[in-house]
Amino acid sequence: MLKRNLPLAIVFTTALLLVAAFFIPHRPFGDLESRFLNWYAIVAGFTYLLGIDSLARHHILRVTRRAPGWPFSLLLVLALFGTLGLGVYSWFKFQSPFALRAPFMWLYTYMIIPLQATMFATLAFFIVSAAYRAFRVRNFSATLLLLAACLVMFGNVPLGGEVWRAVASAMHKVIPSIDPAALGALEIPAVVKDWLMKVGQTAAVRGIGIGLSLGGIAMSLRIVLGIERTYLSS
Amino acid sequence: MKFWDTLSGLDRRILYLLLALAVALPLILKPHVAIRTSEPVRRAFNAVESLPEGSVVMISIDYDPSSAPEVQPMLVAILRHCFRRNLKVILTGQLALGLPLGEIALNQVAPEMNKTYGVDYVNIGYRPGYTAMMVGIGREIRDYFQTDYRGVPLDSFEFMRAVHNYRDIGLLVSLAHGGVADAWIIYVGGRFGQRIVVGCTGVNAPNLYQFYSSGQLAGLIGGLQGASEYETLIDRPGSATLGMPAQSVAHGLIILLLCIGNLGFLISRRRKKN
Amino acid sequence: MLLNLIGTWVAATLTIAILSFLYKENPLYRVAEHLYVGISAGFAIIYVWSFDVYPMLIQAFQRHLAEGNRAEAWILLIPAGLGLMMLLRSIPKLAWISRWPMSFTIGIGAGLGLVATVQGYLLPQVTDTLRPLVTVNNAVLYVGVISTLLYFYFSREHRGALGAVSRVGIIFIMVAFGANFGYTVMARISLLIGRFYFLLHDWLHVIR
Numbered sequence: 001m002l003k004r005n006l007p008l009a010i011v012f013t014t015a016l017l018l019v020a021a022f023f024i025p026h027r028p029f030g031d032l033e034s035r036f037l038n039w040y041a042i043v044a045g046f047t048y049l050l051g052i053d054s055l056a057r058h059h060i061l062r063v064t065r066r067a068p069g070w071p072f073s074l075l076l077v078l079a080l081f082g083t084l085g086l087g088v089y090s091w092f093k094f095q096s097p098f099a100l101r102a103p104f105m106w107l108y109t110y111m112i113i114p115l116q117a118t119m120f121a122t123l124a125f126f127i128v129s130a131a132y133r134a135f136r137v138r139n140f141s142a143t144l145l146l147l148a149a150c151l152v153m154f155g156n157v158p159l160g161g162e163v164w165r166a167v168a169s170a171m172h173k174v175i176p177s178i179d180p181a182a183l184g185a186l187e188i189p190a191v192v193k194d195w196l197m198k199v200g201q202t203a204a205v206r207g208i209g210i211g212l213s214l215g216g217i218a219m220s221l222r223i224v225l226g227i228e229r230t231y232l233s234s
Numbered sequence: 235m236k237f238w239d240t241l242s243g244l245d246r247r248i249l250y251l252l253l254a255l256a257v258a259l260p261l262i263l264k265p266h267v268a269i270r271t272s273e274p275v276r277r278a279f280n281a282v283e284s285l286p287e288g289s290v291v292m293i294s295i296d297y298d299p300s301s302a303p304e305v306q307p308m309l310v311a312i313l314r315h316c317f318r319r320n321l322k323v324i325l326t327g328q329l330a331l332g333l334p335l336g337e338i339a340l341n342q343v344a345p346e347m348n349k350t351y352g353v354d355y356v357n358i359g360y361r362p363g364y365t366a367m368m369v370g371i372g373r374e375i376r377d378y379f380q381t382d383y384r385g386v387p388l389d390s391f392e393f394m395r396a397v398h399n400y401r402d403i404g405l406l407v408s409l410a411h412g413g414v415a416d417a418w419i420i421y422v423g424g425r426f427g428q429r430i431v432v433g434c435t436g437v438n439a440p441n442l443y444q445f446y447s448s449g450q451l452a453g454l455i456g457g458l459q460g461a462s463e464y465e466t467l468i469d470r471p472g473s474a475t476l477g478m479p480a481q482s483v484a485h486g487l488i489i490l491l492l493c494i495g496n497l498g499f500l501i502s503r504r505r506k507k508n
Numbered sequence: 509m510l511l512n513l514i515g516t517w518v519a520a521t522l523t524i525a526i527l528s529f530l531y532k533e534n535p536l537y538r539v540a541e542h543l544y545v546g547i548s549a550g551f552a553i554i555y556v557w558s559f560d561v562y563p564m565l566i567q568a569f570q571r572h573l574a575e576g577n578r579a580e581a582w583i584l585l586i587p588a589g590l591g592l593m594m595l596l597r598s599i600p601k602l603a604w605i606s607r608w609p610m611s612f613t614i615g616i617g618a619g620l621g622l623v624a625t626v627q628g629y630l631l632p633q634v635t636d637t638l639r640p641l642v643t644v645n646n647a648v649l650y651v652g653v654i655s656t657l658l659y660f661y662f663s664r665e666h667r668g669a670l671g672a673v674s675r676v677g678i679i680f681i682m683v684a685f686g687a688n689f690g691y692t693v694m695a696r697i698s699l700l701i702g703r704f705y706f707l708l709h710d711w712l713h714v715i716r
Binding site for chain 2: 530531548551552555556558559560563564567568571613616617620621623624625627628629632633635636649684687688691692693694695696697698699700701702703704705708714715
């Protein structure tokens with residue numbers, strides 16, 4: 001009862017209350033909605049701590065068992081507790097760990113930013129390598145994909161405009177009646193890219209989005225009505 | 235024909251070196267490039283420009299250091315624009331690791347525009363569980379944020395006394411990576427009719443065009459190009475404009491590599507057929 | 509100033525450590541990787557305290573008591589209790605208790621999402637698609653949305669009329685994926701530009 005039926009009842013009641021509050025924003029629904037949303041924020045914060053607990057336990061275990069690579073795990077654990085210590089110190093010294101002069105912010109500016117930013121910056125290299133080696137026009141679909149990608153990459157940067165103006169100048173040399181300034185001002189690569197983004201790809205993204213949202217509504221209903229219970233597994 | 239096979243199997247470290255040079259050299263040489271402004275960015279600019287003096291703009295920092303090179307220039311440019319128009323700014327955030335970036339930008343821009351904390355702008359901080367908070371502050375901001383991020387009561391700031399919910403906010407600017415911008419549009423734009431401008435990474439921009447097309451967004455600033463366009467519109471080139479030559483050369487390199495790779499593939503395939 | 513200088517060198521070292529992975533995996537990279545995870549985890553705990561537990565529980569409790577609102581103060585024990593129950597997930601024998609706060613958050617999410625998805629996404633997007641077919645753009649948008657939706661209808665075999673429309677759908681999907689790829693490339697290059705700018709400007713002062 002407590003392990004299965006009560007959670008199902010909680011899901012049903014809270015979801016129903018929120019839907020009712022949308023249509024009846026007055027008391028008691030509006031007040032209850034506001035209170036429940038407030039509680040949600042509080043509980044969501046504790047959820048973050050779950051992952052950290054699991055991470056810390058895993059690495060502390062690796063250190064105590066001297067598993068392969070344990071010095072790195074020790075570094076991780078020391079970094080975790082060091083950051084905690086610095087945060088607590090900054091809290092007491094500056095009334096907020098996020099005061100710009102606080103040591104905690106030094107850690108953020110000179111360690112978190114470069115580490116996180118560089119992690120994602122390396123993806124640029126991998127994307128270039130993968131595109132060069134694997135992106136092949138084996139069939140019509142792949143050709144279309146490559147063409148769209150190139151048109152967007154070309155039109156998205158000033159290079160597209162520079163090349164187009166050079167083309168306009170070259171065309172003027174071949175056909176003198178063509179005004180290179182007027183033709184260059186058309187910025188065809190950028191216009192094509194704008195059209196592709198606003199119409200061409202929007203159509204497909206919207207179609208996919210509509211499908212996803214219908215699926216999401218169906219799944220939400222299944223969860224609320226207790227048909228979908230996978231979230232109950234511990 | 236061995237040439238094409240060799241070219242197709244080029245060591246990936248040579249490709250990395252080529253990319254590194256394509257990015258580094260333009261940064262050092264700083265060639266001038268013309269920035270063309272697009273309609274979505276112009277509309278974002280106009281959304282801020284059209285606000286009456288003294289209007290409140292809420293800027294939500296929904297990105298973190300992994301997207302900072304693209305989105306931080308947008309934040310700096312928008313802050314400059316808001317302060318130039320004497321708009322009041324409320325800074326908040328939905329990503330824990332991103333909020334300090336907002337504080338860094340405020341501390342860069344506010345002194346140069348002679349703006350004072352508490353009079354012209356306030357940082358109200360962050361709360362977990364963003365969808366609930368987005369809907370919750372539609373009723374009353376103080377249900378979630380009684381104080382600013384330093385613990386000072388919101389009502390001690392004069393301009394905040396009149397700000398209770400989205401009805402008192404002229405424009406919401408979400409600077410995002412990931413699905414947070416979608417959440418602002420769906421939960422806040424849909425339910426409360428809040429006017430929203432989104433500045434996003436290049437990865438998210440294609441997905442957000444559908445909202446721009448349907449009128450759910452007042453403007454859209456996508457990627458480093460979008461940031462450089464906004465800097466051009468406020469006539470204050472910054473790091474985004476500085477990065478566009480490198481972006482151009484890198485794109486040119488990638489398109490060239492794609493062409494070379496596929497040319498080799500087509501030649502090899504034709505050879506095998508023959 | 510000295511702290512900033514030390515910080516710049518620390519940041520540059522960590523940047524190069526991560527970039528060294530491009531050559532091959534090495535101990536310097538692993539040091540940086542583990543530092544990143546450890547510091548981020550510590551950061552998250554401080555965040556939860558500073559922006560969640562302290563202002564929304566402790567400060568709120570004190571404020572309600574100061575205002576004479578004892579009921580409101582003690583009601584805060586409910587979300588505090590739910591939060592602590594969530595942490596019981598780590599103890600196998602008591603993990604089942606975490607289902608209650610989990611159900612609460614899922615109920616909130618489902619309830620909010622049900623209405624918001626229809627009001628905030630479905631209706632506006634469908635409305636915008638149903639434009640008068642008097643311009644090429646409107647017609648292309650209409651055809652694209654319908655054909656994409658039909659492509660993902662797998663309850664019937666894609667033959668005949670459905671097959672033809674699905675093939676049109678694939679064209680639009682490929683264009684969307686290509687556009688996505690183009691923008692993703694732009695995004696990743698931008699991140700690289702940011703790091704190189706830091707190394708060349710802030711660290712080596714090659715860029716003035």
